Amino acid sequence: MNDCVVSLEGVSKTFRDFWMRPVTKAVDGISLKVPRGTVFGLLGPNGSGKSTTIKMILGLIRPTAGKVLLFGKPPQARDALKRLGYLPELSRLHPFLTARETLMYHGALAGLSGRLLRDRTASLLADTALAHVADRRVGTFSKGMARRTALAAALVASPELLVLDEPTSGLDPIGTRAVKELIRKLASQGVTILMTSHLLADSQDVCTHLAILANGHIAACGEKDELLQKTDTTRFSVRNLSPAAQEAVKSEMEALSGGEVVVDHPSASLEDFFAKTVEAAE
Amino acid sequence: MRASFLVAWRYLARGGAVPILLCATALLHWLLPGLVRTDGSAEAVRELTIYLSLAAVYALLLIVSLVSAASLTASERDAKRFAIARTRPVCMASVMAGKWCAPMLAAGLALAVSAIWLLHGVAHENSRYMLRPGHGDLYAMAESEIDAYLAAPSTPEALKTMDRKRVLSHMVARELERKKVLAPGETVKWNFDALAQRKVPCTLQIRVANEYGLKTDFRGKVKFGGECVQFTNTTSRIIEVALPAAAGGEVEFTNESPVAIYYSPYRDVALLVDGGTFAANLLRTCVQIWATIGVVTALGLFMGAAVSRNVAVFAGVAMIVASLAAPQIVEAQNDLAKARLPDRIALGMTRLVAAATSQVMAPAPVDDLASRLRQEDGVLERQVAVDIAVICPILLLLAASIARRRDLP
Ligand SMILES: Nc1ncnc2c1ncn2[C@@H]1O[C@H](COP(=O)(O)OP(=O)(O)OP(=O)(O)O)[C@@H](O)[C@H]1O
Ligand SMILES: [Mg+2]
Numbered sequence: 001m002n003d004c005v006v007s008l009e010g011v012s013k014t015f016r017d018f019w020m021r022p023v024t025k026a027v028d029g030i031s032l033k034v035p036r037g038t039v040f041g042l043l044g045p046n047g048s049g050k051s052t053t054i055k056m057i058l059g060l061i062r063p064t065a066g067k068v069l070l071f072g073k074p075p076q077a078r079d080a081l082k083r084l085g086y087l088p089e090l091s092r093l094h095p096f097l098t099a100r101e102t103l104m105y106h107g108a109l110a111g112l113s114g115r116l117l118r119d120r121t122a123s124l125l126a127d128t129a130l131a132h133v134a135d136r137r138v139g140t141f142s143k144g145m146a147r148r149t150a151l152a153a154a155l156v157a158s159p160e161l162l163v164l165d166e167p168t169s170g171l172d173p174i175g176t177r178a179v180k181e182l183i184r185k186l187a188s189q190g191v192t193i194l195m196t197s198h199l200l201a202d203s204q205d206v207c208t209h210l211a212i213l214a215n216g217h218i219a220a221c222g223e224k225d226e227l228l229q230k231t232d233t234t235r236f237s238v239r240n241l242s243p244a245a246q247e248a249v250k251s252e253m254e255a256l257s258g259g260e261v262v263v264d265h266p267s268a269s270l271e272d273f274f275a276k277t278v279e280a281a282e
Numbered sequence: 283m284r285a286s287f288l289v290a291w292r293y294l295a296r297g298g299a300v301p302i303l304l305c306a307t308a309l310l311h312w313l314l315p316g317l318v319r320t321d322g323s324a325e326a327v328r329e330l331t332i333y334l335s336l337a338a339v340y341a342l343l344l345i346v347s348l349v350s351a352a353s354l355t356a357s358e359r360d361a362k363r364f365a366i367a368r369t370r371p372v373c374m375a376s377v378m379a380g381k382w383c384a385p386m387l388a389a390g391l392a393l394a395v396s397a398i399w400l401l402h403g404v405a406h407e408n409s410r411y412m413l414r415p416g417h418g419d420l421y422a423m424a425e426s427e428i429d430a431y432l433a434a435p436s437t438p439e440a441l442k443t444m445d446r447k448r449v450l451s452h453m454v455a456r457e458l459e460r461k462k463v464l465a466p467g468e469t470v471k472w473n474f475d476a477l478a479q480r481k482v483p484c485t486l487q488i489r490v491a492n493e494y495g496l497k498t499d500f501r502g503k504v505k506f507g508g509e510c511v512q513f514t515n516t517t518s519r520i521i522e523v524a525l526p527a528a529a530g531g532e533v534e535f536t537n538e539s540p541v542a543i544y545y546s547p548y549r550d551v552a553l554l555v556d557g558g559t560f561a562a563n564l565l566r567t568c569v570q571i572w573a574t575i576g577v578v579t580a581l582g583l584f585m586g587a588a589v590s591r592n593v594a595v596f597a598g599v600a601m602i603v604a605s606l607a608a609p610q611i612v613e614a615q616n617d618l619a620k621a622r623l624p625d626r627i628a629l630g631m632t633r634l635v636a637a638a639t640s641q642v643m644a645p646a647p648v649d650d651l652a653s654r655l656r657q658e659d660g661v662l663e664r665q666v667a668v669d670i671a672v673i674c675p676i677l678l679l680l681a682a683s684i685a686r687r688r689d690l691p
Contacts, residue, residue: 076368084369092365092366108285
C-alpha cells in the first residue's frame with residue numbers, strides 16, 4: 001500500500017446539468033493503483049474519461065461514488081498537493097507573463113521562494129529549451145513552446161508525482177522526443193508519472209504500466225511488457241543476409257517449429273527518420 | 283498571496299488599466315483648473331477645485347476598480363486557471379487577497395498623484411470641526427406631541443389607528459427642516475455643550491436667508507463668554523464670525539439687520555473649531571476613499587468569480603447606474619405610501635439599494651475636504667476598519683469559495 005502513489009477504488013463520475021439531471025457517465029466504477037516509480041499510461045479513445053479520471057485524482061472534481069487517494073490522503077490535502085505537479089490538457093498559461101515569470105509564479109504558489117526559486121526556474125528553462133525566449137510573453141509563443149512552458153511549470157516544485165494530461169499534444173516530433181526523454185529521465189530519478197495519451201506509439205515508448213479506458217471502464221490494465229509481449233512468438237534480427245541464406249534458414253526453422261515463418265525487413269520508425277532528416281537540414 | 287498579487291499587477295499594468303488610470307488622473311488635474319468657474323471669491327474657487335478634482339478621480343477609480351477587479355477574476359475563470367491554482371498547496375482566499383491588492387495599489391497611486399497635486403495646486407486652509415448647538419430629544423418631543431393629540435377628545439377616531447412610527451419620523455424630519463425667523467432686534471441663544479471644555483478660538487457660522495432669498499446687508503452682534511463681536515456681511519449668505527477663546531458654550535446672537543433672518547436651528551448654525559492642517563485632512567480623505575474603493579474592488583472580484591467577464595463588467599456598470607439613480611428615485615417617490623403592492627416592493631428595493639450604496643455613491647469625505655470640514659473623531663477610523671477588516675474579507679471569502687466551485691475544468 002505504501003508504495004502506491006495513487007489509488008482509485010470503484011470510482012464513478014456522472015456529470016449533471018444545472019437541474020441535477022445526469023448528462024454523461026464519464027467514468028464508471030474504475031479501480032486502479034499507480035505504483036511508486038512507474039510511468040503509468042492512461043490510454044483510451046476521445047471521450048473515454050481519461051481527463052475526468054485525472055481531475056478526480058487531483059481533487060478538482062469530486063467523484064460521484066468511490067474513493068480516491070493521493071499519497072494515501074484525500075486529493076486536496078495540502079501535503080499531497082506539495083508533492084504534485086500537474087500539466088493540464090490545455091496549457092492555460094497567463095498570456096501576459098513571460099516564460100520566466102510563469103515559472104516563478106508557479107514556483108511561488110508551490111511554496112518556493114528567493115534564490116532557490118530563481119535557480120530552479122533558470123535550470124528548468126534550460127532543460128525545456130526555453131532559455132532563449134525566457135523573457136518573451138507566453139501569449140506570443142507557438143503551441144509547442146507554450147506546452148513546454150506548462151510542462152516546466154508542472155516540474156517547478158520537483159514533484160514526486162507528475163500528472164501529465166496529453167503531454168505531447170501540439171508538439172512536433174522533435175519536441176515529442178525531447179518530452180519523452182525528459183519523462184524517462186525523471187522516471188530514472190524516481191518520479192512517478194501518470195500520463196494520458198491517445199498517441200499509442202509515444203505511450204509504448206515511455207510507459208512501464210498501462211491502463212486502457214473505454215467508455216469509462218478499464219478494459220485492460222497491467223505492466224506494459226506483460227500486456228504487449230507475444231510470448232509465443234520469437235524474432236531474430238540479422239544484418240546483410242543473402243537471399244539464398246534467408247531461404248535456407250527459413251526452411252530450417254519451418255522444419256523445427258512445424259509452423260509458418262515470416263521473413264521481412266524492419267523499417268526505421270518515422271520518428272527516427274524525421275529527427276535525422278531535420279538534424280541534417282539544420 | 284504575493285505571487286498572485288504580482289500576476290494581477292502585471293495583468294493590470296500590461297493590460298493598460300494602470301497606465302490609463304494614472305494618465306487620466308494626471309490629465310484631470312491638468313485640465314480642471316481651467317474649467318472651474320465660480321462667482322469669483324478665491325475661497326469658492328478653492329472649494330470647487332478641490333471638490334471637482336477629487337470627485338472626478340473618485341468616479342474614475344470607482345469604474346476602473348470595479349471593471350478591472352471583475353476582469354481579473356473573470357479572466358482567470360474564463361480561462362479555467364483557478365483549477366490550476368487548486369492543484370497547488372495554496373488557499374484560494376489568499377490568492378483572492380493577492381488579487382485584491384493589485385487594483386488597490388493602482389488606486390493608491392492615483393490617489394497619491396491627486397493628493398500631491400492638491401497639496402501644491404491649492405491654497406492650504408486648516409480644516410475645522412463643526413459643532414452643532416444642543417437641542418432636546420426631538421423624538422421625545424414628537425412623542426409627547428402625538429400623545430397629547432391622541433388624548434384630545436376632538437381627535438377623530440379614524441386618526442387614532444395611524445402608523446405611529448411613520449408619523450414620528452415624519453414629524454422629526456419636518457422639525458429638522460423647519461426654518462425659524464429672527465425678527466430685527468431679536469436675540470437667540472444657542473448652547474454648544476461640546477465647546478464648554480475646550481478653551482479654543484472658534485468661528486460661529488450661520489447660513490441665513492431673508493424672506494425673498496435676496497442678497498441683503500446682514501448685521502448683528504454675537505455675545506460669547508462675556509465678549510461681544512459685531513459683524514456685517516454683504517457678500518455671502520454664510521455669516522462667519524471669529525470668536526475668541528473662552529470658557530462656557532453659550533452663544534447669543536442678535537439680529538441688527540433691518541430685515542428678518544430665516545435659518546434652520548439644526549442645519550444652519552454651527553461653531554467651527556480648528557481641526558488640523560489641510561494636509562492631514564487630505565490624507566484622511568484619501569484613506570477613506572481608498573477604503574471605499576477597497577469594498578468596490580472586492581465586489582468586482584466576487585462578481586468576476588461568479589459570472590463571465592462581459593456579464594460581470596456589464597453588471598458592474600449597471601450597478602453603478604442603479605445606485606446613482608436610486609436616491610433620486612427614492613426622493614421623488616417618497617410619498618407612495620398608499621401605492622399598489624408592486625410599486626411599494628420596487629420602492630423598498632430602491633431604498634435598499636440607495637442605503638447600501640450611499641457610502642460609495644455620495645463621497646462625503648470629498649465634500650468635507652472641499653468645505654474644510656473635519657469629521658468627528660472616530661468616524662473615519664470606524665468606517666475604514668469596517669470596510670477593510672470586515673466587508674472586504676467577507677466579499678473575498680465569498681469570491682474564493684465561488685472560484686473553487688464554479689471553475690470546473
Ligand atoms: N464538465 C462536463 N460536463 C458534462 N460532461 C462532461 C464534462 N467533462 C467531460 N464530460 C464528458 O465526459 C466524457 C469523458 O470526458 P473526458 O474529457 O474525460 O475524456 P478524455 O478521455 O479526456 O477525452 P480526450 O481524449 O478527448 O481528451 C465525455 O463524454 C465528455 O463529454
Ligand atoms: Mg482529455
